[in-house]
Amino acid sequence: MNGRTRSQERILKVMKGLTQPTSAQDLHMELRNHEYSIGLATVYRSLDALKLDGLVQVRTLPSGESLYSLPQEDRHHLTCLRCGGSISIEECPVHNLEQELQQHHKFRIYYHTLEFFGLCPDCQGQEEAVVE
């Protein structure tokens, strides 16, 4: 909503070259690869500001680590509770509901996350092996 700072613009620029949601720490290293010497704290502060304006979105993993991405990279996931492996899924039956919620609750919705958790085929096998 406000003007972007130099760091924020550099972060957005680098993020446009990334296809995967990325952690703050990885972004920090990515920035150094682009010869932008930015402190890690500044990365966190900038991402926080961008998040508040809906310019980046955040997905927090069960590990506590947050992954940042541009809104158009939004994908949903099928995540294995055991190995942590994650499959992207394209289907999204949520769009209409989002419109309704926006009106009903007077929220300004920037984005949503949809995650399925369970066991992937491999880990279902391991599960049985453990039980034996």
Added chain:
Amino acid sequence: MNGRTRSQERILKVMKGLTQPTSAQDLHMELRNHEYSIGLATVYRSLDALKLDGLVQVRTLPSGESLYSLPQEDRHHLTCLRCGGSISIEECPVHNLEQELQQHHKFRIYYHTLEFFGLCPDCQGQEEAVVE
């Protein structure tokens, strides 16, 4: 899938008396209120085991804190990025998709999370105030 340990059973018992998703640390205190003197590390280890068997589900907040709940308490949320306030929503258009994914990817899906992020009515007001 395996037998439950004493700690795991105590945790499940206490969780049945709770209506809200609860952090590991709050559960730890809750257990002490029930005269179960359990170490915090054991609470984490037990929750992790229960999670792997799909007996509890986890929602990790942007703060990195994880909230645990029994599967039947599953609710979806509309969360404000600024104040962190959260509204529960009942609608869930995802059930059919879940069945399809389960078959298509051969996952054993235990549960899913659906979260909407944006600004609540109050924080939309504050936003404008800041810009002035």
Added chain:
DNA sequence: CTTCCTGCAAAGAGTTTGCATCAAA
């Protein structure tokens, strides 16, 4: 000049791990 941004280092929160002890079968 004044305000806000930035970097560094230290602090903080939540979670995990090492290890000795304890309970269960």
Added chain:
DNA sequence: TTTGATGCAAACTCTTTGCAGGAAG
């Protein structure tokens, strides 16, 4: 006895904060 569970404290990871210096208008 043997295996796995538990408690405590230390360690770890990710993130936030305090503060002094620096860029921007």
